[in-house]
Amino acid sequence: MVKELELSTNEKELIISGLKEGIRLDGRGIDDFRSLKITLGPEYGRSEVKLGDTKVLAKVSCEVARPYPDRPNEGILTLNTELSPMAFAGLEPGRPSEEEVLVSRILEKAIKINRAVDVEGLCIVANELAWSIHVDVHFLDNDGNIIDAACIAAISALSHFRRPDVTVIGEDVTIHPVDQRNPVPLSIHHTPICVTFAFFENGYCKIPFYQYSLYSFINFVLTQRLVGG
Template sequence: MVKSNDPSTNENEFLLSALKEQKRVDGRGVYDVRSIELAFGSDYGHVQVQLGRTRMSAKVTAEVVRPRQDKPTDGQLIFNTEISPMASPLFEAGSRSEQEVMISRLIEKSMRRSRAIDTEGLCIVAGEKVWQIRVDLHFLDHDGNLVDCASIAAITALLHFRRPDVTVVGEEVTIHPIDQRNPVPLSVHHIPISITFNFFDNGNLLVVDPSYLEEQVKEGDMTITMNIHKEICALSKAGGIPLEMDQVVRCSQIAQVKVSDISELIQKSLADDKAARKAK
């Protein structure tokens, strides 16, 4: 359950008058994304992402499980989100908010349905043993746009993760400890990145990467998940004002640029981490 903390009428009017002049309360331009910082933990698959003042951590773990009966050669990919009162007093402990459910579904849809991760490559013994990859997303600070922050954290953690190597001889399966044999990266086909837009003034005004205050004032929102190949992996618009088709096309063009920039940042951060680990 989310508690209400609506902005005052003065805050609303100030924000909208600034947007009409193509300005934002935090000093950004309407198409600007806040600064993104990525920090990796000592374990593979552990990453902390900061998007402006919105902060979260992602941790990927793997275990061997039986595959689903209808997909005997497919590994499993599951996502779990947790928004605690530590991230914002708006959230209550022990209850799963609508926002949390929406984020989980959107991340799952953009990763699984677009086949970003090769789940067949997670099969060890068909019908018997597969890897289950679990991504835990913990929100630490909420200052708006949890969806995009979660999207960046999830895919970065999956790219960074290494699972133990496996040897199969007949029916005997040996899982090699990481200190005995180099762990194996996941097979990632493409990198889906979510870009969220908020709309104001009957859809005439829009912003990219909304802050917390902008989210409270918005009249509608839309999230486009895309990769650098310009393929739309998911599009989410849950209620709010209706949008004209040219507005959707415009947003997709803006998303292309942002996705390219963020993908480049992720790849550079991963390369820097790899170099730092080799240097140790």
Template sequence: MVKELDPSLNESEFLLEALRKGHRVDGRAVYDMRLIELTFGSDYGHVEIQLGRTRVAARVTAEVVRPRPDKPTEGMLLFNTEISPMASALFDAGSRSEEEVLISRIIEKAMRRSRAIDTEGLCIVAGEKVWSIRVDLHFMDHDGNLIDCACIAAITALLHFRRPDVTVVGEEVTIHPVDQRNPVPLSVHHIPICVTFGFYANGELMVVDPTYLEEQVQEGSMTITMNIHKEICTLSKAGGIPLEMDQVLRCSQVALVKVTDVTEQIQKALADDKVAR
């Protein structure tokens, strides 16, 4: 399969010279994110997120399963990612790339390890029946920063999702169809949002939400996952140039502003969709 070519020397130099002057190739300022578009499907838990030209679809499903023996009163939260060659010629069909594995780990840490979702609230009968919530992420277009787009898609889909209502009488469990009884939203403790930074010129230059071209030229990257309560859920830096502590602190301050903006956009979109249904 033909892979996408790395940017030419002229492209790289042009991008870096623009950054030194405080500009970016696509016209944004260095701390600007691309426009976010949220589209909801007809089913609960189905959402498509477009971040610039990067596009990710998320679908949430639920089934009743036996809990893990070591966690008899907790439900399950599972994530599955799929990056097909349709998104980019960089990816081969049927094989998981390093980038896909990294994205899966960051999303899992952001959602599950930060306990964004109340998994104990997914318990139906302790030790017998719990809800298993699965989030499938399909990457449809890759123009950089798949992590942030996937994170927004995952948490928005979880907030939008409704599971069937359940009645428990003794040992008898009744799962009510959604057309007979109103479905129940998940209990979400907080909304974690990933904000990715790209670094250039030995860390002297920095951008938020790098495009594919900017990712090819960058010397390092870092993803901060944060919520509006100023809690850092995860911080991921996979290789690249080392960063000073003041750079990390500056990134966290910028991330908080972006997290607040994105959270407001998500909540507004959910409210508009609720009115429209």
């Protein structure tokens, strides 16, 4: 579980007075985005995202597996999130926190359920062999917008990832080492983007940092799909 931190009365008053003037504690307007930096590599499928002072690392890996019986012509896509004491000072050992469960569900919906990745293209031999793609998301620093940053990290890592090439001739399946044949990118249908809004009695702000998330009475996450070349 994650213990909720409390804001002081002065911090709350500063937040509210700033919202009334359309300005946040860091000088941004209520509709302004935070600075974004995406670092890819050095290996394929590794993406580190810095959104303001929030840092998230996503790594993609793959293995050959048997397709699910009810989806014999599709590969498998799995997303895993991991909170760390570095990012969540109040993190307690035990079962996953509500925040971790929420992040996992939204990422699942944005990327997996909305089929951002072409899972049919991951099938090698129907009902027998398919690629199983794993996305591990690690939260390094938390200053709010962890869902937004996690979604960017996950989809950019998937877009950057390359799997080994495969040749199928009759019943013979050859998986080519990446040092012998160029690896193959995943087919991405669209790019999901999550945008968090924090609502207060006196207004709202877009892309709130941590203090605003603590004081808001509701946080709303909007998921959009970017399509196009």
